[in-house]
Amino acid sequence: DAMVIQNPRYQVTQFGKPVTLSCSQTLNHNVMYWYQQKSSQAPKLLFHYYDKDFNNEADTPDNFQSRRPNTSFCFLDIRSPGLGDAAMYLCATSRDPGTGANVLTFGAGSRLTVL
Amino acid sequence: GQNIDQPTEMTATEGAIVQINCTYQTSGFNGLFWYQQHAGEAPTFLSYNVLDGLEEKGRFSSFLSRSKGYSYLLLKELQMKDSASYLCAVLDSNYQLIWGAGTKLIIKP
Numbered sequence: 389d390a391m392v393i394q395n396p397r398y399q400v401t402q403f404g405k406p407v408t409l410s411c412s413q414t415l416n417h418n419v420m421y422w423y424q425q426k427s428s429q430a431p432k433l434l435f436h437y438y439d440k441d442f443n444n445e446a447d448t449p450d451n452f453q454s455r456r457p458n459t460s461f462c463f464l465d466i467r468s469p470g471l472g473d474a475a476m477y478l479c480a481t482s483r484d485p486g487t488g489a490n491v492l493t494f495g496a497g498s499r500l501t502v503l
Numbered sequence: 504g505q506n507i508d509q510p511t512e513m514t515a516t517e518g519a520i521v522q523i524n525c526t527y528q529t530s531g532f533n534g535l536f537w538y539q540q541h542a543g544e545a546p547t548f549l550s551y552n553v554l555d556g557l558e559e560k561g562r563f564s565s566f567l568s569r570s571k572g573y574s575y576l577l578l579k580e581l582q583m584k585d586s587a588s589y590l591c592a593v594l595d596s597n598y599q600l601i602w603g604a605g606t607k608l609i610i611k612p
Contacts, residue, residue: 428511430590430602431546478545485598489534489553492600494545 391415394479394495401469402503409464409498411479419485420462421492422454423478431478437462438485466500474502505529507603509591514609515581523576523589523606531596537565537576538590540605546590549576578608586610 392413401407411420419438423431434448437456451473453465466473476499480492508526515521527535534553538546552558552567552574564577576589588605595601 428604428607430507430604433600476543487598489551490594490598491536491548491551492538492546494547497543497545499543 392479392481392493392495394477394498396498397496398499398501400501400503403470404468407466407469407500409466409477409479409500411462411464411495412460413479413481413493414460415481415493416459417481417483417493418459419482420456421480421482422462422464423480424473425476425478425497426474434464436485469500469502471502474500476500505593505595505601507591507593507601509589509603509606511604512607512609514611515578517581517583517610517612519581520577520579521581521608523578523591523608525574525576525591525603527572527574527591527593527601527603529572529593529595529601532569533594533596533598535565535567535574536592536594536600537574538592540588540590542587549589581610583610583612 395410421436422434425431435454436443455463476497478497479495482490506528537549540546550565557566562579567574588607590605591603593601
């Protein structure tokens with residue numbers, strides 16, 4: 389089945405120790421997104437890629453970086469995780485952000501714990 | 504600013520009907536989405552409304568009134584597996600998705 393796969397599902401790191409989360413998709417969608425979601429809060433968009441074009445949200449901290457080496461893969465790098473970065477990180481894909489019925493397909497998420 | 508309002512939590516009984524409301528104030532409007540999110544899992548798409556009226560999909564229906572900035576998700580014949588958070592999200596004039604914080608629905612036997 390075509391899908392969005394995130395690894396790892398659970399990541400425990402120490403304060404300040406870099407972390408990389410990965411996302412792969414077999415949907416051949418043009419757009420890939422990284423969201424941060426804390427408990428009982430709305431998902432917060434960190435970045436998105438439209439093909440190779442990178443779009444950083446204005447309030448995304450510099451501590452967060454992203455790479456999309458090809459259409460299928462996208463990575464989220466957290467350079468120096470702080471306690472406030474503990475959250476669920478959701479990867480999503482869609483065909484085209486410029487259309488109305490632009491349904492997002494989400495991966496299962498990577499839950500980050502910072503000790 | 505842009506804002507989506509939904510109740511934080513609702514409780515309903517198995518077999519009953521529940522209506523989850525969503526009001527929005529956004530810069531323009533290009534459609535409204537409802538997603539279901541079970542605890543610890545990713546959101547999954549339920550419905551999309553761009554025109555006024557009711558869209559029915561099995562046990563779930565979604566209603567939109569653009570003039571009132573209002574939508575609701577109606578769940579009929581509730582089942583225990585419907586216990587989840589329901590997220591309302593609006594596509595604004597720049598095709599940016601504005602998310603609500605979600606409504607946690609608790610189903611009791």
